[in-house]
Amino acid sequence: MNLRTLDLNLLVVLRQLLEDRHVSRAGEQLGMSQPAVSRALQRLRVMFDDPLLVRTSRGFDLSARAEALLPDLIHWIEDTERLVSRQSFDPATSTHVVRFYGPEPEVGWFLPPLFERMRRLAQGMVLEVKSEPRDHFDQLERGEVHFVLSPFEPSAASTAQIHSLYLAPMAFALVMNADNPLALGAISAERIAAANHGLVSLTGRGGGTVENGLLAQGYLAQGERLNQPLRLTSFTSIAAFCECSDMVFLLPKQFAEELAHGRNLVVRETPPEATTGGPQVSLYWHERFHNDPMCVWIRDQLKAVHGSTVERHGKKSSL
Template sequence: MRKVNLRSVDLNLLVVLEALLEEKQVTKAAEKLHMSQPAVSRALQRLRDTFADPLLVRSVDGYDLSVRATQIVGELKTVLQSVSQIISEPEFSPKTSKQIVKIAGPDLETALYVPDLLAVMSKQAPEMQVELDSRPADYFEMLSRGDIHFAISGVPPQIAEDQFHRALLDVTDIALIMGQHHPLANKAITLDEYLSARHAYISITGKGPAMMDRRLREMGKKRNTVLRLSSFMSVPDFCEKTDLIFMLPTNLIKKISLGRAVVSRTLPEELIAEPFPFYLYWHARDHYDPMHRWIKEAVLQQAGQHSV
């Protein structure tokens, strides 16, 4: 078989070839393709050179297919259909899809947003599954490796931000949470009282220090931090049984405070900052994938937000 270098072949000619083999006439093929007759004649000559075969040969009734053209006519249609499918946007049907959606994020963030997604999926995508990973980890590294489809985080990526897209899920203030028995539980807390108290914080990556410790260092201050956790779910237990204070987004405090002997207090005035955003993140490689778009819009719709 003659070896062909595809780099030397104009694949656009295959579309012209399909019309020529169907119409068996340059004029009709030109009309079908909305091309001029001379342009189709030139394309036919290039095709003859490429295939080393006349393709169309004169007959009693005008033109007929050569043996080579007869052999390739069926294959050509299949090839062009395959190319069209490759180029066309992939289809996604939630009702029939059996895909697995992999989402990662801290336990409370996922508890805030993923249940609503599952409620939507149970009606619109009943055969799809969700794998939820709330282990402490660098979720952006997981996105980069392709281990997950989405990450929910209030902490922005530290490197390679251009790899990721994001959409706002929620904006919330930051507050303090402590046990009802805590000496500061029933008063406005001053900066000195805050610094003298015993503190704990959550590290979703398993690393420190906390954002507040970095901010205090910039102010030339330091607080007494004695505990680092990797999960939000045990915070009420530590608040009820110790004198530790945690600083958390208020939407998370509301989630973990129900039925617990804890209280929430405002930060000292000097430490009050801009509201804290939560984002849904995904990698650039998945940005145009229809399944990703459907999941993203479902999450944002339930969160009362819109894609950005």
């Protein structure tokens, strides 16, 4: 039989007929008239080349073919209903693994409150976080992670498939050895431009937020670069380098304060001109997970712990 010529609605009528063994009652359950159900039964008898319902002294009974069909028919219809129905998600019983990518400062800022909420509301779920240096958005494109926390923006080519949720602006501070000249006195853009800088480069591109800010404000000439004798791909060794050298790192303020605690380090506020146009943290996810119930729930939990936000497709949103 060619399935393209098969009226699948007839199978729904057949199930009801076989369960009720009565044309009028089946019509009532289906919201169809008795003549319409009778016509459907005639078509079904032709389709299966079998009477399906056989008249007896007690009313209709099932033919041998109908007896064999009914269990498979019930199973097929239930599977079809599950196939087209909206996927459900119950955090209390879920054992899903939700996968994030994000740099260490952003992970430490945004994800612990989310995890605390998950431990209360979804104890069977697992939070998996990747922070290794790499292109932030390739993993979304390939479906390797559900979400990316990032101060960067996707390329124009991939923006149409990526949704975003603006979370917060990034406040910056400078971290340095307590004996560094910048640790004392007023900090100006000129003094920052003259200092020796360390840079954590997650993408391997560009000179970083300080260099970009100073260039934008004219404290560095076009083509001029900050002195950056140290480039790292991880945040874990920053404190050790600062304690034994004159390196200065610009870091998210909260992360900088945690890093300096109990060490011979100083955290200094930055003048606005040094971080003009600095990044803002957003949550990103791909179109493939936009309507996934688990991912919708995770976004709702992030909103609950980090304030009311508005989602947008293709560009950042605002608080």
